[in-house]
Amino acid sequence: MSVAIKANRLTPYMFLAPAGIILIFALLYPIGYMIYASFLDWSPSQRIGQAEFIGFRNYVNLWGDEAFRESFWVTIRFAAIVVTLEMFLGVGLALLLDRNIKGMAVLRTVFILPMMIAPIVVGLMWRYMYHPTVGIFNRTLKSFGFEGIPWLSDSTWSFIAIVIADVWQWTPFIFILALAAMQSLPRSALEAAEIDGASEWQKIILIKLPLMMPVLIVTLLLRLIDAFKVLEVILVLTNGGPGLSTEILALRIFRTAQEFQELGEAAAMSNLLLMMLMAITIGMFAYSRVQEARVARQRAAAEKDDD
Amino acid sequence: MATQTEKQNPAFYALIAALVVMSVGPIALMLATSFKTNVDVYDASVPAFFFSPTIKNYETVLCNFLWYEADHVDYCDPTFGRALINSLIVGLVSTGLTLTIGCMAAYALVRFKFMGRGTVSMTTLLMRMVPPAVLLVPVFGIWTFQYGLDQTYAGIILIYTAMNLPFVIWILQSFIVQVPIQLEEAARMDGANPFQVFFLVVLPIIQPGLAAAAIFTFRIAWNEFLLANALSGRSTRTVPVTIVNSITEYDINWGVIMATGMLLAIPPILFTFVASKQIITGMTAGAVKG
Structure with missing residues (x-):
């Protein structure tokens, strides 16, 4: 009997153990290791024990490194532009398409396709379309008698090119989340507004958008986090070039480790990127906490009114 | 719940059609190109979608799975x-x-x-x-x-x-x-x-x-x-x-x-x-x- 009880008490641990072991050894440990490695002068041919401990020198080097600062700003610019465009387009489309139409399910299926296929393949097909001679954009321009655009060989155009590709791939994400939020809005508020004679615009600005705001802000932050992680599409399209014009931080980490073999410096960069994302995530948690507290207060107030 | 569909104006359907073309277009173009020979790709007179398709590219890529010998594949890269x-x-x-x-x-x-x-x-x-x-x-x-x-x-x-x-x-x-x-x-x-x-x-x-x-x-x-x-x-x-x-x-x-x-x-x-x-x-x- 006592054996059986003991077995029962151990069961939950046995169910949890495999997941716990894998997460500790393959996730937590590597992240800790990375923080340690960022204080080392370390090349891939060395074991980590042989690498020299150099304190904060990697970070100091990064601070003085013009190329790093440049790619830091490219990252910020890319994330800000892409997320802003996608939010406006995605929410706008959701507002337009929030109607009872036939085939909405098919439409949504079609819209999520760009997100499902491999980023490598997305990069591949945009690279083909941007191609100076065989690409569809330049061929179309030329057939109308215009000059071709140097999509991937000019530093301004290549930045625009990666922004377009990202907007194509990720606007549907915002659209689907915004649509889901819109369809779960309380009908009573909208009907009340209709009875009061609100115009379509007034309904959107005064009722729909404010009520959707909590979801929209979470969506914005999720997308912002993902925008800092984009790598494969840009790697295939421009490999960071020309110059450093499209070298976002994730790509720079990859190249520092792969081409320049500076693992310590790559680790320091990873650390900085992680801290930046951590700040966004904490902001997101803080926001949702504040929001929950507000809703709870309102509910309490409403219940008091009912009594 | 009102599940029946409402009548919309034509501009609305035009917008939807444009969106579908935009999101599927690049994928369709990739699919079409995968059935094109390299010569056709570089030939500006061959249209993007309407051309005589070939499965040669797939034969090249999957050559080590083919049960027959594709005669255009000189060297099979596995x-x-x-x-x-x-x-x-x-x-x-x-x-x-x-x-x-x-x-x-x-x-x-x-x-x-x-x-x-x-x-x-x-x-x-x-x-x-x-x-x-x-x-x-x-x-x-x-x-x-x-x-x-x-x-x-x-x-x-x-x-x-x-x-x-x-x-x-x-x-x-x-x-x-x-x-x-x-x-x-x-x-x-x-x-x-x-x-x-x-x-x-x-x-x-x-x-x-x-x-x-x-x-x-x-x-x-x-x-x-x-x-x-x-x-x-x-x-x-x-x-x-x-x-x-x-x-x-x-x-x-x-x-x-x-x-x-x-x-x-x-x-x-x-x-x-x-x-x-x-x-x-x-x-x-x-x-x-x-």
Whole structure:
């Protein structure tokens, strides 16, 4: 009997153990290791024990490194532009398409396709379309008698090119989340507004958008986090070039480790990127906490009114 | 609920048509190009969509699987065929492993009330925050020098499993919560041990959740490039790695590379059409429900 009880008490641990072991050894440990490695002068041919401990020198080097600062700003610019465009387009489309139409399910299926296929393949097909001679954009321009655009060989155009590709791939994400939020809005508020004679615009600005705001802000932050992680599409399209014009931080980490073999410096960069994302995530948690507290207060107030 | 459709004005349908063309267009163009010879690709007089298609590109890519000899293939390069097998092995094994382990953990977290759902969703979100690029250096170092798993399937499978576990646990939890506890209690009365209850009673009920989790996990393992590139050796390279390797060359054979890309894109596209509802649920769950 006592054996059986003991077995029962151990069961939950046995169910949890495999997941716990894998997460500790393959996730937590590597992240800790990375923080340690960022204080080392370390090349891939060395074991980590042989690498020299150099304190904060990697970070100091990064601070003085013009190329790093440049790619830091490219990252910020890319994330800000892409997320802003996608939010406006995605929410706008959701507002337009929030109607009872036939085939909405098919439409949504079609819209999520760009997100499902491999980023490598997305990069591949945009690279083909941007191609100076065989690409569809330049061929179309030329057939109308215009000059071709140097999509991937000019530093301004290549930045625009990666922004377009990202907007194509990720606007549907915002659209689907915004649509889901819109369809779960309380009908009573909208009907009340209709009875009061609100115009379509007034309904959107005064009722729909404010009520959707909590979801929209979470969506914005999720997308912002993902925008800092984009790598494969840009790697295939421009490999960071020309110059450093499209070298976002994730790509720079990859190249520092792969081409320049500076693992310590790559680790320091990873650390900085992680801290930046951590700040966004904490902001997101803080926001949702504040929001929950507000809703709870309102509910309490409403219940008091009912009594 | 008003489910009948309303009449809309034509501009509305024009907008929808434009959106569909925009989102499917690039994919269709890739599909069309994969049936074009390289000569046709460079010939401006051949239109983008209407031309005489050929399956030569697919024959070139899959030459080591052909049961016949394709006469235009002089030298059969087995790189891609091997990569396809590698991708399948890595994708399937890591999905199976993640689901089994994730399921058990999710069950324990729900039924034995370990940590609240809050803790798990926090971990999931924190995990979502970590870019694969950040894992690159430590995973390369540890896998090579400490675990001795570089250039093996096991190494790649291990990191994919770890990356996907938080999300799988989180999504399965929401399905397990809905399994009536009375059902499990009845099984226990009949003398089933906890493992039997889990495998014979709980698992069959949460099949839809398992399907959603499987699609997400497989897709990430199938599409991932960065870590596979760092960890795989010559014989364990996955498809994304071979694609990136082949486009760094200067004269790109667009037809062949598009056929390769298409083969990589087909499984996710199929999943999307089969299970778009589950995918959208998985995608929106994080933001809409909180």
